Amino acid sequence: MSIAGKIRFLLLILGACCIGTALSLKNTISKKDLLTHEAAELQDNLHQKENIVNEFLSDPQKIEQAKQFHLNERYGLDFINFYRNIGINLLTYENSELKFWSSFTAFPTGLDGIREGSTFLQLPNGWYEVIRKTKGNYSLVFLIEVKSQYGIQNQFLSNDISPYLLPSQSLSLASFTDTEVYGINKFDGTLLFEVKLKQGYTKSIYATIEVWLWTIGIFSFCLFFNSFCVWLAKRGNLMPATLLLALFFVTLRVTDLEYGWFNHQFNLLIFSPTIYGESFLLPSLGDFLLNVIVLTWLIYFVYKHRDQYRLPSWLVRNKLAGLLLYLVLLVVFGLMAFVIDQIFYGLIINSKINFDITNIINLGWISWISIVILCLVWFNIYLIIVILLEQTRVLNVTNKERLILFLAVFSCYLGYRLATGFNIFFIVYAFFIFIIGWNVYLRNSRFSIGVFTGIFFCLAFISSIKYLNFIDSKEKNKREAIAQKLESTDDPKIISSIESLEVGIYTDSFVADYFKQPALRRSDILQRHINKQFLGGYLSKFEYNLYEYNSLDSSINGQGVPLSYYKQLVQSGSVKASESNFFYRLNDTFGYQNYFGIIPIFQDNHILGTLVIELKSQQYNYNSQLPDILIDRRNKSEDDYSNYSFAFYNYGRLANQSGKYTYKLSGSEFRAEPKKAQIITDSIGYTHLVYMPIASKMIVVSKEKVSYVVRLATLSFFFLVFIIFSVALYSLIWVLKNIDESWGGWFNINRSLMINANKILYKTRIQFSIVLSVVATLLIVGWTTYFYIRDEYRRQQEDFIQEKIRKVQLSYEKSIFNSGLPKASDESIRDFNQFADVNAAYLNLFDVRGNLLYTSLPRIYDFGIIGRKMGAEAYIYLSQMQRSEYIDPNERIGEFKYSSAYAPIRNSMNETVAYIGLPYYANEADYQRKIGLYINTLINIYALVFVAIGILAVFLANQITSPLTFIQDSIRKTKLGQKNQPIQWSRHDEIGSLIKEYNKMIAALEESASKLARSEREIAWREMAKQVAHEIKNPLTPLKLGVQLLEKSWREQDPNFEKKFERFNKSFIEQIDSLASIASEFSNFAKMPDTKLEKLVLLPIIQQARDVFTNTQNVEIYIFNHATVEVVVLGDKDQLLRTFNNLLKNAIEAADPEARCVIKINLMNDEENVFVEVADNGKGIDPEQQDKIFVPNFTTKSSGTGLGLAFVKQAVENAGGTVSFKSFAEVGTTFYLSFPLS
Structure with a gap:
């Protein structure tokens, strides 16, 4: 067996072994094994934390230092900087009073519920292993977070095992009803808690190995079939080889699409239909990618053997058949464009993939896979066109006839498009085909940078046009959906939330207890309870008011309007909310929603009172009113409305507006038919979607137009992507080809690189040097600028928050200068919230011991996301180190990072009475937005510069090397033995010196050539004379011997003389013919x-x-x-x-x-x-x-x-x-x- 045959056999064995191992791994590794593996890792990490805590508690010196943490700032800060970063927090108590805390994440209610040693406790935001050690009147309480448990979940807050203990997030705490559990023991071996495997967990190391085994196995099978088909093709069985490879790939994909033996093996996002799904053949993005890969493989196989395919001889000879075939090819090329257009229209429209290529850094890996699919599809189209055009070269059709037929078909289709709707896409696509045809028919498919630059430009132009068209179409559909959503009076999600609200309040025991004895309870406590329990999610964008009435319909706290007012609203035409018993919607609102609920509070069929809740939607500002950390993912809208402006017109007059665009008071400039959306473009760069639910009401959704700079950046982006893809693909094919042909490994590749490097033209070296120099310079400048801008943005944020905290500090000190720090009451809470609103900031006020007094964002504390303490480092800097202000740029809640500023509040006696905190929750998002905008702008500019530099490099290289090209042509025409014209050059530069020496050389060369010619002729004729003598001697020898034998027979009267004479005569004639042939050959050559x-x-x-x-x-x-x-x-x-x-x-x-x-x-x-x-x-x-x-x-x-x-x-x-x-x-x-x- 040959080496190639052995390798094919090994590929088959490798593929079978990999897939067999993957199946064995899937069937062998059970959930119990996964649970054991993951739980063991969790326990080991937990024991490491316990060991660190125990080492600390066993060191008397460290314990003494811990007692001084609230007095010695250096000790406290050193502890925070080391232990908090590894997931360990500490609380120190003196006489049961909290003195020091290393984090505001969580706080136990007191020491009474914590026993000595290790305890597993649930705190407001999760489960912790709490380790307590008491020495005298000091208690040290260490908190090791085991699992977070937040009332809100989003990308920052998740109810998972602590990443310090288990980065894979594969486990959750087990309940009593769970069966497959694993006990996690403390360091001493006693049970601490039990865990279970998360449902649907598939991201284990075994799953990753399984994916790779399947991938390697299938790839090995593909290589085996490809190698076998190549072997068949080399032996003249090209069509069977092609059909066999096609059958293999079709069987591979169809069976996978039908039975899911590969794509259903793994829970991968790329195979999820929630990302993209179109049809049976394209059920997911992953299947789309696999289909394109196998198609590329098959087409490239045909492309590599394109010279071996033959058309029937009758088709080659028949001109009419050739013309018809060429016409069919043009129709096929057009159908390919139509199919590609529809496929990528579906990829953009029917998917949730982010295709915002103007914001490159926010493109995820799913987006880049889609771009790779686009590149592969265009690569396939190019290969198909080249294959088909090269096959038609043998037809009895001239290039002139081909051009006439191409222009005729193009003109017909252009006329059709002009009549039905002009689209430049097909014009550029036709030019793309023309360039390929010109290169195939007239240039014999020779490689040329100019040709491929034209091809890449056409592809980039087509892709950018279709991308912008598809995005515009998708955006228009989105705007229509927004307008219809704004028209809708009752949002199903809001109605569902209202229904949950009224059921919750109606059955809530806390509310009933409040109405039993309202005089003993504060109204703000009831409001805080209802806000925390029922007014989250979709109801968070509503402003609310609560009014309590007793059983006699009188106001309990003397505030609000009479209950009869709301009852009158019901009678005057308010619409009852669907599926609600107590809530109504005011019917005369447009541009906002206003609900109110009249909820009776009963106990044992005895009415205790009535609670009225009024909900009024905030202005249509879709930038969230809350920090991202407080937006639950279950209630967060998937749509991003931040780039839109809205206007509501009632009877032609502006009723409400939101966003950056400034609308006119009159809506006369907007016109549309009822129930039909219409796009209007104005002169200041905005497009407006106008939608009229009824004749008297109009909704306008506006968005800034895509600028021409962005469109140009889109073109340059695709141009660069295609160039990079082509270089990468060529490099991959070149490496595989070298390995496949030489079987010599990397040594042969290195040798080939060295050989090819020596073949690079001087012109190409100049082009490469120019491009490389500019690119390197731009990259260095861009990289340096990036770091400078990044630091500058951070400094700007620090300056902003520093200026803000100083203004807030001075304003609040001024407000309490005469009256002092207000005591907690409903009025003081309202005053503090108004103070925060006036300063347009979230504010927290802490007492001198770091306890929370007031906050303008109570929800973050009510949900137990953080404890009611100020930041540990901030408290040390302000309280112990007596700083006048402190900015913490790295405060963190879960995975949410933000900056906070703190400052002391002094009274008229210049005594510190409180600390005010200003958390800047938007700083990280603002930083990412700014730095993202800079990077995107830089990339778009660099993309344009790279294209321009490439064109300039070609121009400059041609200018520089044009003298060399001129000399090269002159040298090419130089021939020995004839008169050669000297080169004329007027400049006295390096090229002039070279040409002067060249002219001297050809003069000397002519003389040497003349002498050499004479010498060679003499030598040649000597050799020829020897050869002639040798060739003549060969026939003469048998002639002489024959004559001698014949003479002897004649003398001796041999009876067989006549026979011998006849035989010798025939031989003599043959030898004479041989001599004549030799003479003729030399005569003809002469x-x-x-x-x-x-x-x-x-x-x-x-x-x-x-x-x-x-x-x-x-x-x-x-x-x-x-x-x-x-x-x-x-x-x-x-x-x-x-x-x-x-x-x-x-x-x-x-x-x-x-x-x-x-x-x-x-x-x-x-x-x-x-x-x-x-x-x-x-x-x-x-x-x-x-x-x-x-x-x-x-x-x-x-x-x-x-x-x-x-x-x-x-x-x-x-x-x-x-x-x-x-x-x-x-x-x-x-x-x-x-x-x-x-």
Whole structure:
């Protein structure tokens, strides 16, 4: 078995082993094994934390330092900086009073519920292992977070095991009803808690290994089938090989789509239909990618063997059939464009993938996979077009006829598009096909930077146009949905939330207890309770008011309007909310929603009072009124309305507006038919979607138009992406090709790199140097600028928050200067909230011990997300270190990072009475937005610069190397033995010096060539004389012997004399013919300069030479005419005929006598030359003899003059052509002849 066969066999074994291992792993590793593995990791990490705590508690010196944490700031800060970063927090108590805390994350209600040693406790925001040690009147309480438990969940807050203990987030705490659990023990071996495996968890290391095993296994099978099909193709079975590979890939994908044996094995986001789903063939983005990959593989296989496919001979000869086939190809190309257009329309419209390529840094890996799919699809289209066009080169159709037919089809379709709706996409697509056709038909598919630059530009232009069109279409649909949503009076999600609200209040025992004895309870406590328990989610965007009434319908706290007012609203036409018993909606609102609920409070069928809740939607500002950390993912809208402006017109007058756009008071500029959305563009760069639910009401949704700079950036982005993709794909194919062909590994690749590096043109080196220098400079400048801008943004944020906290500090000190710090009451809470609103900031006020007094954002404390203490470091800096202000840029809640500023509040006596905190929750989002905008702008600018630099580099390189190109052409025309014209150059520069030396050289060369020619002629004629003497002696010797024998027989009167005479006579004639043949050969060679040049059609001459050997036994001669024009050359007919006779005769003589001799003659052309290939399957030429093959009198046969191939070379050169050959032992020899077209 050959090496290639062994490798194919190993690939088959590798694929089977990988898939078998994956299946075995899936069936062997149970959930219990996963639970054991993950729980063991959790326990080990927990024991490490416990060990750190125990080492601290066992060190008397550290305990003494801990007692001083609230007095010695250095001790406290050192502890915070080390232990908090590894998930360990500390609380120190003196006489049961909290003195020091290392984090405001969580606080126990007191020491009474914490026993000595280790305890597993639930605190407001999660579960902790609490380790307490008491020494005297000091107690140290360590908190090790085990699992967070928040009332709100989002991208920052999640109810998971602490990442300090288990980064994989694969486990959750077990309940009493769970069966498959794993007990987590403390360091001493006693049970602390139990965990279970999360439902649907698939991200274990085993799952990752399984994915890779499947991938490697399937890839190995694909390589095996590909290698086998290549092996079949090399043995002449190309069509069966192609069909077999296609059948394999089709079976692979169809069975996977039908039965899901691969894509359903893993819970991967890329295979989720929630991201993208279109049809049976495209159920997910992952399947889309796999389909494109296998299609690319198959098409590339066909592309690599495109020269071996043959059209039927009747089709090649028939002009009408050729024209019809070419017309069909043009229609196929158009259908491909239509199919691609529809597929990518569905990919953008029917998906939730982020395609905002103007914001590159926010593109996720899903988005980049979609872009790779686009690149692969365009690559496939290019390959298909090249394959089909190259196959049609052999048709009996001229390039002029092809161009006329192409322009006719294009004109017809252009007229159709102008009549139905103009679209530049198909014009650029037609130009893309034209460039490929021009390169195939006129340039013989030669590589050219200019050609591929044009192709990339067309692809980038098409992609950017379709991208912008699809995005605009999707955005219009989105705006229509927004307008219809704004029209809707009752949002189903809001109604559902209202229903939950009224049921919760109606059955809540806390509310009933309040109404039993309202005098003993505060109204703000009731409001805080209802706000925390029931007014989250979708109701958070409503402003609310609560009014309590007793059983006699009188106001309990003396505030609010009479209950009869709301009852009158019910009677005057308010609409009852669907599926609600107590809530109504005011019917005269437009642009906002107003609900009120009249909820009776009962106990044992006895009415205790009535609670009225009024809900009024805030202005339509879709930038959230709350920090992101307080927005529950279950209630967060998937739509982003931050870039939109809204207006509500009632009877043509502006009723409400929101956003950056300034609307006119009158809506006369907006017109639309009822229930039909219409897009209007204004002169200041905005587009408006106008929607009229009824004739008197109108909703306008506005958005800024995409600027031309952004559109240009989109074009440059796609242009760069296609270039990078092409370079990466070419590199991959080149590496695989080198490995596949040489089987020599990286050594051969390195050697090939060195060889190819030496072949790089000077022009290319200049282009590369220019581009590399500019790119390197831009990257260095951009990188430096990025770090500067990043630090500058941070400084700006610090300056902003510092200025803000100083203003807030001075304002609040001024407000309490005379009255002092207010005591807690409903009025003081309202005053503090108003103070926060006036300053447009979230504010917290703490007492001198760090306890929370007031907050403008109570929900973050009510939900127990953080404890009611100020930041630990801030308290140390302000209380112990007596700083006048402190800015903490790295406060964190869960995964939410933000900056906070703190400052002391002093009274009229200049005594610190409180600390005010200003958490800047938006600072990280604001920083990311600004830095993202900078990076996107930089990338878009650099993309344009890269394109411009590439064009400039080509121009400059051509200008620099144009003298070298001129010299190269002159040197190419230099021929020995004839007069060569010197080069004229007027400049006295380096090029001028080079040309001067060149002119001297050709003058000396002519003289040397003349002497060398004379010497060579003398030597050649001496050698030829020897050869002639040798060849003549060979026949003369048997002639002399024959005459002597015949004379002897005559003297001796031999009775068989007549027979001998007849036999000798025949032999004499053969020897004389041999002498005549030798003389003729030398005579013809000597006559070579006597050449009669005339215009000749080459194909009939080749056919005439073939006819001479047609009846030769076991010989097959095929002529393949791939020429696109009638091939006419300038040459001597007799010499060309003898040339092809000699080549065919040599090929037949070199064939194996026991095998069939197959000779293939291929005829091709470009715009300047015709190329003839004569290939045989003979024994080949010995490598040691190949250098002498065209030398006169050299022969590899036992008899012969050695002038045949010398005559071929001279005859071809007389016609202005060249001849060369390649020969491989036991494979065959191919002669390559080229002639200039006449």
